[in-house]
Amino acid sequence: MAICTVHTTPSLSMPNTHLNQRQVIFFTSARKNQFFRGQNRAFTVSCSADAKTVVIGLAADSGCGKSTFMRRLTSVFGGAAEPPKGGNPDSNTLISDTTTVICLDDYHSLDRTGRKEKGVTALDPKANDFDLMYEQVKALKEGKAVDKPIYNHVTGLLDPPEVIQPPKILVIEGLHPMFDERVRDLLDFSIYLDISNEVKFAWKIQRDMAERGHSLESIKASIEARKPDFDAFIDPQKKYADAVIEVLPTQLIPGDNEGKVLRVRLIQKEGLKHFSPVYLFDEGSTISWIPCGRKLTCSYPGIKFTYGPETYFSNEVSVLEMDGQFDRLDELIYVESHLSNLSSKFYGEVTQQMLKHSDFPGSNNGTGLFQTIIGLKIRDLYEQIVAERAAATAQAAKV
Numbered sequence: 033m034a035i036c037t038v039h040t041t042p043s044l045s046m047p048n049t050h051l052n053q054r055q056v057i058f059f060t061s062a063r064k065n066q067f068f069r070g071q072n073r074a075f076t077v078s079c080s081a082d083a084k085t086v087v088i089g090l091a092a093d094s095g096c097g098k099s100t101f102m103r104r105l106t107s108v109f110g111g112a113a114e115p116p117k118g119g120n121p122d123s124n125t126l127i128s129d130t131t132t133v134i135c136l137d138d139y140h141s142l143d144r145t146g147r148k149e150k151g152v153t154a155l156d157p158k159a160n161d162f163d164l165m166y167e168q169v170k171a172l173k174e175g176k177a178v179d180k181p182i183y184n185h186v187t188g189l190l191d192p193p194e195v196i197q198p199p200k201i202l203v204i205e206g207l208h209p210m211f212d213e214r215v216r217d218l219l220d221f222s223i224y225l226d227i228s229n230e231v232k233f234a235w236k237i238q239r240d241m242a243e244r245g246h247s248l249e250s251i252k253a254s255i256e257a258r259k260p261d262f263d264a265f266i267d268p269q270k271k272y273a274d275a276v277i278e279v280l281p282t283q284l285i286p287g288d289n290e291g292k293v294l295r296v297r298l299i300q301k302e303g304l305k306h307f308s309p310v311y312l313f314d315e316g317s318t319i320s321w322i323p324c325g326r327k328l329t330c331s332y333p334g335i336k337f338t339y340g341p342e343t344y345f346s347n348e349v350s351v352l353e354m355d356g357q358f359d360r361l362d363e364l365i366y367v368e369s370h371l372s373n374l375s376s377k378f379y380g381e382v383t384q385q386m387l388k389h390s391d392f393p394g395s396n397n398g399t400g401l402f403q404t405i406i407g408l409k410i411r412d413l414y415e416q417i418v419a420e421r422a423a424a425t426a427q428a429a430k431v
């Protein structure tokens with residue numbers, strides 16, 4: 033769909049008829065620059081700029097909560113996300129009314145055997161096709177469908193491609209959304225999930241031992257084997273992110289390394305056009321707040337919020353931090369009422385979203401809270417961009 037202008041001309045048979053000279057309508061871009069002749073008038077359709085897809089990048093190592101974040105984000109827009117209908121059952125793509133989430137593993141240029149033969153990991157840029165990633169994200173952003181490859185995580189092979197239509201919001205999630213400068217420049221907003229080694233280890237053990245039957249030694253070995261490439265190619269992307277969710281062990285329990293109680297920091301870049309950071313109490317000031325008391329039930333070790341300005345990789349940021357976990361999620365409304373710039377559509381929307389997905393990992397702590405907040409921020413960013421485009425088109429029509 034494109035936003036187009038219809039130029040009407042007086043009818044050839046009725047040259048003095050007063051007609052609207054221009055009208056802004058929605059038209060398929062296939063009709064662009066065509067000439068039509070109606071009953072009493074002739075008109076052409078010209079499209080100054082095609083309506084573009086908003087592109088969001090989400091970077092993180094494997095097993096760091098990308099899928100959970102995506103489920104929270106999709107829910108903010110309503111509707112469930114599903115794999116392409118009738119397609120490859122092992123597709124990594126998730127489509128909803130508003131969003132399409134593509135997994136960048138699909139741009140692995142080497143399959144599992146190829147990586148083994150060449151002695152490279154999936155994190156190594158040599159195992160990924162950044163030219164194709166750039167071309168296809170660019171095409172989707174311009175409103176063109178693409179034939180995207182599929183990396184099959186079950187077989188470790190590259191499957192035949194699937195057609196991806198340009199959505200309203202395209203999320204590219206995976207190991208390298210901000211690695212290649214050309215791809216990075218296509219992003220309207222970028223997020224990095226920065227999970228500390230201790231916490232990553234605890235989550236991996238929980239998932240891969242409990243749910244996938246791996247041994248403790250094999251989990252340790254896999255983390256160690258990936259670490260050099262993670263440090264070289266994945267971690268450095270966080271300096272480009274507009275928002276970083278940093279997950280660390282709690283500071284409320286001295287010496288804790290269980291990874292159950294978490295300290296989570298939402299690092300938000302200042303000065304972006306379509307994003308204004310969430311703040312606690314008083315924008316720009318430094319705050320420390322322990323909300324436990326009459327309105328918020330807290331068992332040991334309690335909850336502590338902090339907020340304030342910082343510098344992150346030479347960028348001015350504001351950081352909202354939550355250490356600890358909620359006992360009763362419905363009481364989150366008390367915390368929500370003290371946060372500003374949430375981009376919610378009604379009072380209590382953050383709490384409502386969190387309650388709706390109370391079974392998702394991290395719903396009782398800052399990971400779930402900050403993922404939900406960023407979900408609302410992405411909706412707001414999308415709505416701002418769409419409104420700006422509509423205003424620009426209306427203005428062009430007036431001129």
Ligand SMILES: Nc1ncnc2c1ncn2[C@@H]1O[C@H](COP(=O)(O)OP(=O)(O)OP(=O)(O)O)[C@@H](O)[C@H]1O
Pocket residue numbers: 092093094095096097098099100101235236238239393394395399400
């Ligand atoms: N906020 C959280 N709190 C606790 N555990 C979490 C959290 N987020 C994720 N996990 C754990 O990590 C596992 C992986 O989460 P998720 O599937 O969302 O990550 P992912 O980055 O999409 O993983 P992959 O890339 O391997 O598919 C979950 O099954 C859960 O055990």
Ligand SMILES: O=C(CO)[C@H](O)[C@H](O)COP(=O)(O)O
Pocket residue numbers: 093094137144154155184185186188207
């Ligand atoms: O880091 C990863 C991204 O999710 C995977 O390890 C990578 O895609 C390789 O996949 P596989 O485990 O199928 O070899």
